[in-house]
Amino acid sequence: MEQKNESWLADPNPVAGKEADKNEQTDPFEKQGLWERIRHLGLEPAAMRSLTLVATLVMMALVVWVMSNYYVSVEGQSAVELKAVAATQSAPVSAELFLAQAVEPIVESDAIRRNVNPDTVLPMRARTEIISYTVQAGDNLFSIAERFNLQPETVLWSNRYTLGDDPHFIFPGQQLLISPVDGTLHRWSAGEGLNGVAEYYKVTPDVIVNFPGNHLSAATLGDYASPNITPGTMLVVPGGKGEFTDWRTPRITREEPATAANVGPGACTESYDGVVGTLNFRWPVENHNLTGYDYAPSANHYGIDIGGEMGDPVKVADNGVVVYAGWNDWGYGNMVVIDHGFGWQSLYAHLAEVDVICGQEVYAGDVIGSMGDTGEADGVHLHFELRSDEYGRVNPWDFLQ
Secondary structure, eight states: OHHHHHHHHHOSOHHHHHHHHHHHHHOTTTTSOHHHHHHHTTOHHHHHHHHHHHHHHHHHHHHHHHHHHHOBOTTSOBHHHHHHHHHHHHSOOOHHHHHHHHTOOOOOOSSOOOOOOOOOOOOOOOOOSOEEEEOOTTOOHHHHHHHTTOOHHHHHHHTHHHHTTOGGGOOTTOEEEEOSSSEEEEEOOTTOOHHHHHHHTTSOHHHHHTOGGGOOOHHHHOOTTSOOOOTTOEEEEETOOOOOOOOSOOOOOSSOGGGGTTTOTTBOOSOOOOOOOOSOBOOSSSOOOBOSOOOBGGGTBOSEEEOOOTTOEEEOSSSEEEEEEEEETTTTEEEEEEEEETTEEEEEEEEEEEOOOTTOEEOTTOEEEEEBOTTTOSSSBEEEEEEETTTEEEOGGGTBO
């Protein structure tokens, strides 16, 4: 009995001890690490694949987050700016929200940022008012018209009170009126009627009344036959067409050269007879280059301005008789006109000297004067014209040989 009691005291819980011994024998790697147990069980390849997949998903999520916060659009807008634009387009923005967005800090990054342009470009408005232009050295009718995007005849018609239908009368320092649109200008005179003025310029009265720059109102004009328009008012006539009065070069025949009596003291007074031409026209000077105005009927310029030097000889283009020899009062300076017969004549203007007299017979190539710049000439040149009774004043380029 004593031995039994000692055994009981040495192992007060013999059943628990046996259970503990049993557990130690059935779980030999309980104290091993997780990865050691996975490898012990042969699951290492599957675990590696799972970890790789998880890592990939984490990296993709990180990239999406970075792009959403630092992305810059093709137009240069950042993500914050794009979100702000989307918000303003999708719903009304209150003042508080606008202020909150305005002060929202923008995260700086290495991304390319859009350059801000503080300038606002406004569309050009069409001009409606008449303006004044001071002619500069080197200007002519065509260069002035091009400067203001107008037709040459618009500039000429709009300044007939200054130029008198002659483009050669333009000189530096002169003040010209520039219409806002193609057409013409009309200075209103007492006693005129809108219907008559409009008809003269080949437009309707409403074209003049409705143009904003004229500041007219149908309600206050009253009767169009006697409208309430202050005399001296300059009106724009959009699309209006003027008519040229040419006092410089009327048709001068050998039978009646005195028809040019009002042109100047160079007019001849008697009837003449003599040689006729071959109608084969040669160049009147050695130089064949244009130096000023070209043939432009729309601008009342019916000849060509040929370049050269002061004193260069000017020769007759074909056989004929002199029907004008001397000064022209209308801007052409010293001028010679030759009647070639068959309804043709040639004209030579701005001469320094005239070497022929009225009624003189001349033959192709004879010297009739020298090149100069008399009259309204912008530099030394020869103004040359050809006229036909059948075709009118023709383009010399089509006939000179």
